[in-house]
Amino acid sequence: MVLVLTFFAFGWENAEGSSSKNPRVLFLGDSLSIGAFGATLDSSMRAAGFEVHTVVAGGASPYYWLKNYQSLPCTIGFWEKSPTSERRLGYVRAVPKLEDLLVQHKPNLVVVQTGINLYATLRSKRRPKEDNVAEVQSLIEQMCYSISKGGATSYWILPPHSHEKRYPIELQEELASIMRRTVKRFDGEVFESGEVTHFDDPYPATDGIHYGPADAREWATKVSTHFATYAKMEPDSKPETTIVRALPLQAVPVVDGSRGAYSSSRTDVGAQRDEVDLELRLVEKSVLNNLAELDYSNALGIYEYEVVNDRRGNYPFDKIRVAHGIVFGRRHTGAANREIGSTIGLTLVPLSKYKSLNTWQVVDDLRPNFELPPYTPKLD
Known part of the structure; x- marks a missing residue:
């Protein structure tokens, strides 16, 4: 099955359907x-005559942008x-969803700068390597499909070079x-950032990924020059009709017996309780071995537990995910050393209850499971 999407390289259609010489860009x-x-x-695209709507969210990845996944805060x-x-x-x-932005702004071109936050997914040790590759590919496919379905063209800025002690070149x-x-x-276009950038600052004195202002501006100038040339190609040199294979959107990850399974005998499955009191057995945890990988001084780690006993009888699942403080002041805490199989009794509240934790970095290399919104230990 194929889906035929038609758009024009010049004489772009504006939101009301009339011709415009200023193509709309979603960045x-x-x-x-x-x-x-x-x-x-952003400034270069506007100066070149593009009508630009920019949305930038620190820490974002396709999980944030795609409507197929729950809304996530920035x-x-x-x-x-x-x-x-501005x-x-x-x-x-909640970071705005790509599909909603496409409807609202009707762009002709969507510029996507992403990738750094996918390295963790690609090298996760929680699943086989081939599953990591399939997961990353699926995320990119879903975004490309949504963009094409919305009548726009994809322009992806591939990740710049990172320090090779942070992320190996392979x-x-x-x-x-x-x-x-x-x-x-x-039929999208990519900008090969790795060919024009090189991270030279020391690591771990820096985080190994974020460039200083001068280098960042130089990188952006090269991107904007390439993008302007690509976007303003003559009609004959760019196909007017793009054939895109119709991909089914990836379903929310299947909840199976090993990750987030819940009993159909429990009630009120969709509700997140204000407070629960549980006896738990640790089955899986996110691990941060190298503190130099942290961008911030404090970090939460997502752990998954089996519910051994629900002391109040008000928690609807057989598994729960808990955000523990695993790094404080750039030092591992006792929670970071908790062993798989160990048991503990905890009184927990939704993570969203403590707004101060929004400033902590989150370490989560578990497979996404949106059936289990995270809790955190209740503070006295």
């Missing part, structure tokens, strides 16, 4: 676009800019390859 980015890189690229910087307004916030409750090249071949299948 999505993660923390690499919060500072000099994003500001330079706690480390959010920037949105339209032709008429806002920068430290926190937003891992960087593997992710770029997955992104490149997936985007090309949807």
Whole structure:
């Protein structure tokens, strides 16, 4: 089955259906676009005559942008800019979804700067390597499919070079390859950031991924030049009709017996209780071995427990995910050393109850499971 989507390289259709010489661009980015890189690229596109709507969320990945996954907050910087307004916030409750942005702004081109936050998924030790590759590919496919279905063209900015002690060059090249071949299948374009960047600052004195202002601006200038050339190609040199294979959107990850299974005999499955009191057995946990990988001084780690005893009888699942403070002041806490199979009794509340924890970095290398919203130990 194929889905035929038609759009034009020149004489773009505007939101009301009339011809416009100013193509509309939706620019999505993660923390690499919060500072000099994003500001330079945004300004360059506007100066070149594009009508730009920018949405940048620190820490974002396709899990944040896709409507197929639950809404997620942004706690480390959010920037949105339209032709008429701009806002920068430290926190937003929910990052806007790609599908909604496509409907609202009807872009002709979608510029996507992402990838850094997919390295953890690609090298996760929680599943076989081939499943990691399939997961990353599926995320890119879903975004490309949504963009094409919305009548727009994808332009992906592949990740820049990272310090190779932070992310081995083989891992960087593997992710770029997955992104490149997936985007090309949807007749999108990629910018090969790895070919024009090199992270030279010391690591771990720096985080190994975020470039300084001068280098970030130089990278952005190269992207904007390439993008302007690509977007303004003559009609004859760019196909007017794109054939895209129709992909089924990936379902929310299946909840099976080993991850987040719940008993159908329990009631009120969809509700997250204000407070629960449980006896638990640890079955899986997120691990941070190298403190130098942290961007912040404090970190929460997501652990998955089996519910041994529900002392109040008000928790509807057989598994629960708990956010523990595993790093404080750049030192591991006792919770970080908790062993698989150990048992503990905890009084827990929804993680969202404590707004102060929004400033903590989250370490979560468990497979996504949106049936289990995270809890955290109740503070006295």
